[in-house]
């Protein structure tokens with residue numbers, strides 16, 4: 001009983017700790033104040049003024065549009081035929097918000113600190129909108145689905161930015177959040193931002209905005225992404241959504257005079273065949289990049305274009321400095337520039353991105369140093385914790401509270417891990433963050449696999465203990481399975497905790513991005529399975545122990561035994577008690593004939609104390 005309670009407490013603490021780390025892991029990736037935000041934007045010198053190639057740029061982000069699917073869209077095909085037909089790569093982690101930020105600042109997720117769709121703050125990096133405003137231009141924005149302006153808020157008084165913990169809290173609908181939102185000393189970074197999640201809203205707003213005079217207009221359509229998440233990137237529904245989007249774009253954009261406007265059409269990421277993104281799959285990384293209209297070279301192509309190159313390119317088309325934290329470059333090979341201007345732009349981009357890359361590299365270097373120190377500290381804690389656990393376990397085993405039968409262990413322990421990691425490896429698309437078809441949290445998906453594995457684990461535990469008829473022996477065997485299983489589940493968590501301490505200035509690779517929360521969630525689920533198994537054993541143990549019929553039976557048998565012992569004592573043939581008690585742990589159905597009480601739960605010690 002003591003061993004079971006100790007295991008339950010240890011498992012419970014481990015489960016809470018691991019579950020919390022697992023569910024908060026994605027938040028731990030977010031860096032609300034990345035290193036780049038602490039340096040001034042590196043802007044172009046004001047003289048000589050750069051050439052302006054376009055009167056207006058309309059930047060269209062078709063959320064989640066794969067490159068191959070974009071080739072089946074008739075309006076896009078017309079634009080490609082008269083303009084530039086090329087492609088770009090989304091950047092890791094290939095989630096939406098990180099790449100919206102990438103497109104509008106030129107800073108990839110790695111350096112912007114926006115790593116998932118759960119980013120709680122607002123981006124304090126220099127943006128395309130900031131540069132347009134500085135050049136005396138206006139920026140308009142329309143989305144049918146995402147309140148993207150929330151990502152780009154600016155303090156009204158730069159010296160006193162308001163303390164807002166999570167700008168997404170407004171969606172929770174609490175009175176406090178709504179009140180805070182109304183009075184927050186923040187303003188949006190777009191001059192005219194329209195978020196229109198109602199029928200007909202997008203088209204209305206886009207047409208009205210395009211009829212106005214904003215020099216930079218950003219349109220964001222989410223339909224394709226919604227279909228990708230619901231049906232997968234290789235589905236008829238996904239292609240139908242692309243077709244619908246194509247028709248809406250034709251309706252909204254075909255009135256534009258391409259003699260005075262440049263269209264730039266791209267996507268934030270693609271989709272896997274079964275739906276989902278976030279990882280490094282080719283179909284997720286590869287997105288279309290189409291340019292048409294003023295200031296471009298029809299038929300040109302770009303090689304190695306990244307989403308971080310979009311905002312420098314748009315800035316150059318409109319004749320102002322690229323965002324000053326951008327790591328990208330203007331795609332000058334696509335622009336109608338003379339050699340002198342092209343050379344100057346390349347030099348300016350190289351200088352700026354080298355400065356910014358150095359800032360990022362220095363931050364990474366500092367974080368690696370800090371990580372080494374944390375690792376050393378945590379390694380010490382880990383070794384001490386392991387030694388203590390093993391000592392307690394050895395003591396409990398000596399006292400008979402834990403039994404390690406290899407047959408039971410072989411059945412009871414691996415079941416969970418086998419089921420859990422098989423599900424993750426097959427359904428989970430080989431350990432990629434793109435495993436989520438639905439827009440959700442990695443941990444939520446992992447918990448589903450964990451629940452299935454826990455059910456199998458409990459069943460396997462029952463099977464493993466089916467021959468243990470004697471209740472104390474059963475409980476000790478269950479304790480043994482729980483101990484070994486918990487140790488196995490905890491080992492990778494302890495290693496992850498030791499080797500990969502936050503904050504994550506560098507983003508772990510796609511495998512680790514799944515594996516880190518996966519091992520944490522596995523401990524939580526395994527501990528729940530252990531708790532259920534042990535709880536049932538404890539209840540059975542107690543209910544048998546206090547059952548009056550069992551107690552009466554036990555007393556009768558104890559009495560009979562006492563008589564036998566008394567007879568033996570009279571004849572001077574009293575057996576040694578210690579050797580008999582020790583012998584009980586060894587056989588498969590031990591002690592059954594010696595005291596005759598094993599099947600109904602009375603232990604020999606119970607019998608002797610009763611007598």
Ligand SMILES: [Zn+2]
Pocket residue numbers: 063064095096097225268269
């Ligand atoms: Zn997206």
